[in-house]
Amino acid sequence: MEKIPSKQSRSSLELEKTADNTSTTVDSVIESHDAVVGKWVWWKMDLFILPVVTMFYFLSWLVSPFDRTNLGNARVAGLQKDLKMTNDQYSMALTVTFIPYIASEIPSNLLLKVDNFQLRIVGPDRLLPALLTLWGVVTTVQGTVHSYSGLLACRFFLGLLEGGVLPGLVLYLSFFYPRHKLQSRISAFFSSSSLAGAFTGLLASALMDLNGKAGRPAWAWIFIVEGLFTVGFGLASFFLLPRSPASARFLNAREKEYVDAQLREGGAIGKNDKEDTFSWSEVCKTFKLPQVWLLAVVYFFNGTIVFSLGYFIPSIVLSLGYTPHRTQLMSAGPFGAAFVVTNVASIISDRYRCRGIVSIFSVVCCVVGYAMFLGSYSKSVLYGSLFLTVSGINALSPALAAWTANNVAPHVRRATAIAVLAMLTNAGGILSTWMLGSLSPPPRYTSATIAFLVFSCVMCLFLVFTLFYFSNENKKKRVIRETKVQADEAEGLGDRSAWFEYIL
Numbered sequence: 300m301e302k303i304p305s306k307q308s309r310s311s312l313e314l315e316k317t318a319d320n321t322s323t324t325v326d327s328v329i330e331s332h333d334a335v336v337g338k339w340v341w342w343k344m345d346l347f348i349l350p351v352v353t354m355f356y357f358l359s360w361l362v363s364p365f366d367r368t369n370l371g372n373a374r375v376a377g378l379q380k381d382l383k384m385t386n387d388q389y390s391m392a393l394t395v396t397f398i399p400y401i402a403s404e405i406p407s408n409l410l411l412k413v414d415n416f417q418l419r420i421v422g423p424d425r426l427l428p429a430l431l432t433l434w435g436v437v438t439t440v441q442g443t444v445h446s447y448s449g450l451l452a453c454r455f456f457l458g459l460l461e462g463g464v465l466p467g468l469v470l471y472l473s474f475f476y477p478r479h480k481l482q483s484r485i486s487a488f489f490s491s492s493s494l495a496g497a498f499t500g501l502l503a504s505a506l507m508d509l510n511g512k513a514g515r516p517a518w519a520w521i522f523i524v525e526g527l528f529t530v531g532f533g534l535a536s537f538f539l540l541p542r543s544p545a546s547a548r549f550l551n552a553r554e555k556e557y558v559d560a561q562l563r564e565g566g567a568i569g570k571n572d573k574e575d576t577f578s579w580s581e582v583c584k585t586f587k588l589p590q591v592w593l594l595a596v597v598y599f600f601n602g603t604i605v606f607s608l609g610y611f612i613p614s615i616v617l618s619l620g621y622t623p624h625r626t627q628l629m630s631a632g633p634f635g636a637a638f639v640v641t642n643v644a645s646i647i648s649d650r651y652r653c654r655g656i657v658s659i660f661s662v663v664c665c666v667v668g669y670a671m672f673l674g675s676y677s678k679s680v681l682y683g684s685l686f687l688t689v690s691g692i693n694a695l696s697p698a699l700a701a702w703t704a705n706n707v708a709p710h711v712r713r714a715t716a717i718a719v720l721a722m723l724t725n726a727g728g729i730l731s732t733w734m735l736g737s738l739s740p741p742p743r744y745t746s747a748t749i750a751f752l753v754f755s756c757v758m759c760l761f762l763v764f765t766l767f768y769f770s771n772e773n774k775k776k777r778v779i780r781e782t783k784v785q786a787d788e789a790e791g792l793g794d795r796s797a798w799f800e801y802i803l
Contacts, residue, residue: 337561340554344475347549349487351539352468355431357491358529359464374614377510378518382447393610393732395451400458401722407463408718409577411470412710423471424546427464428536434460435529442515442522466721470714473704474543475558477565478802479652482701486645489697490638504627566708566799574709574791581711581793588794590706590801591716593765597658597699598720600754602727603734604665605692607751611735612685618742619678629682633689640664640690645697654702655766655803661698662759664691669752673745688751695758705802706769708793769801776800 379389407430410421434457441453472484506524510517541547544558562568569575585591612633617626648657668687671680700717707716739747779797788796 336554336557340550340557341476341480343549343554344558345484345487347539347547348472348475348541349484351536352472353488353491354532355427355464355468355536356488358431358435358525358532359461374518377516381516381518382444382450384447388447390732392447392450392454394729396454396458397725397729397732398458399455400462401725403459403462404466404722404725405715405718408466408470408714409582409711411463411467411714412474412575422542423467423474424540424542425537427467427471428533428540430460430464431536432530432533435526435531435533437526438529439523439526442519442526466714466718469700469704469717473567473713474562476567477561478567478705479565480649481567481704482654482697483642483645483649485700485704486641486697489700490641490645490693498631501628501631504624507624507627566794569709574793575711577711581709582715584793585707585712585715585719588707588712588716589768590703590765591719593761593768594699594703594720595723596761597758597765598723599727600758601692601695601699602724603731603754604688604727604751605696605724606728606731607734607747608685608689608692610731612689614735614741615685615744616682618744619681620742632682633685634693636686637690637693641694641697644694645701648698648701652802654698654705655762655769658695658698658702658762659759659766661691661695662755662762664688664694665755666752666759669748669755673748673752702765702802706794708799709791712793766803769803773801773803 374389378384384392407426410426411423437453437456437460441450441457444450444453468488469485473481476484502521502525506520507517509515509520512520515523541549544550544562545555547555550558559568563570613626613630616629617623621629644657644661648654664687668684668689668691671684671687675681675684699720703716703720704713707713734747734750735741735744739745739750776797776799783797785798788798793799794801
């Protein structure tokens with residue numbers, strides 16, 4: 300005969316069911332609350348952090364050490380003629396910036412987040428604003444020089460001050476955003492370079508009307524006006540940049556906990572503070588990572604092309620036969636298009652987590668653009684090709700930065716990798732200063748165009764290799780996860796852990 304449960308047993312079963320239902324309900328409420336917090340907290344981050352970071356990079360293209368756009372505009376406005384510079388001397392003025400720039404990148408990035416008590420007074424909230432303010436001062440002084448040697452001195456100190464800014468901004472954002480949300484945020488400030496390229500052409504066109512005011516030529520006013528604005532914003536940024544999510548005044552306690560949990564769970568920061576502690580062994584491990592060496596080739600050629608276009612777009616447009624005033628206006632078009640393409644590509648990359656595909660597409664745009672410039676003699680086709688090359692190379696830069704930050708861990712390795720690859724970008728920049736003008740004369744720039752076309756093809760090849768490497772490593776890691784548990788894995792593996800999946 301079937302045994303009938305006692306009244307006490309039935310009560311116990313009912314209590315267990317009630318407890319299970321209550322637990323399920325609580326979990327559901329917590330998940331729902333986290334979803335609301337998550338949507339709101341990233342919006343707050345975007346509102347309070349991104350505009351400041353974007354302005355930093357905007358000014359780095361507008362007025363900074365490389366003066367990537369305003370030195371080109373100043374050249375069109377008469378800088379080279381007034382200082383009696385040859386083409387080789389102009390190239391040297393660009394080159395001298397890179398030496399201190401490259402030398403300062405790794406130390407600056409390692410200082411951005413330190414555990415040593417005596418060095419905690421540095422931090423990103425003080426280091427980055429200090430660099431911005433000082434380079435604004437030197438840029439303003441650059442507008443007062445009367446000799447070639449004075450220009451070289453200014454550019455040396457400009458390079459020393461900006462070296463840590465770009466890698467520092469990429470690393471800084473990785474403190475705040477999960478890996479799959481990073482590229483669209485990096486793109487927000489990277490694409491400001493496109494906006495700066497468009498804006499500086501328009502601004503330079505307006506400032507050319509100040510030629511002769513207070514006894515100064517138009518090119519001097521470009522440096523002075525843009526430099527003074529940078530100083531003002533640099534001082535304000537001391538009060539605008541938080542050191543970390545934990546110190547962000549615009550986040551409440553619950554939101555800070557949520558951000559910390561998301562960053563640790565996704566591998567953006569270490570599972571504990573010990574993993575992110577500085578050690579020279581972690582710095583050395585960076586140079587043993589295959590992805591760093593694969594991307595090193597891409598970063599070098601990317602730097603050569605991005606700096607060439609940043610420096611020489613006004614000169615390229617001028618060589619097409621436009622007047623200097625018209626050239627300043629026409630230079631804005633390709634950069635305006637690049638701003639749109641860069642942001643759309645980054646949104647797609649974050650949405651579908653396809654850093655590699657977006658990078659390859661960007662390089663293909665460069666290949667097509669340079670092929671058009673090389674094969675045509677039509678002024679409209681030559682000008683139109685700039686839309687493809689400028690858009691392609693500008694869309695590639697944030698994809699590369701996000702891919703690096705996403706796929707190197709823990710913090711010290713990530714900081715080192717970002718800085719090392721940024722150094723290679725700027726090493727490519729040294730080559731760029733001689734490619735157009737000195738080694739390849741206008742108006743066709745034939746030798747340089749052929750070289751950039753080859754560089755673009757090589758970049759495409761190495762991006763395919765990198766994508767294949769990450770995909771193959773993820774397959775190996777999935778096999779390990781099926782046969783082992785995470786507790787059995789050695790500590791300190793970082794991105795080599797089977798539980799760290801590379802973003803493709």
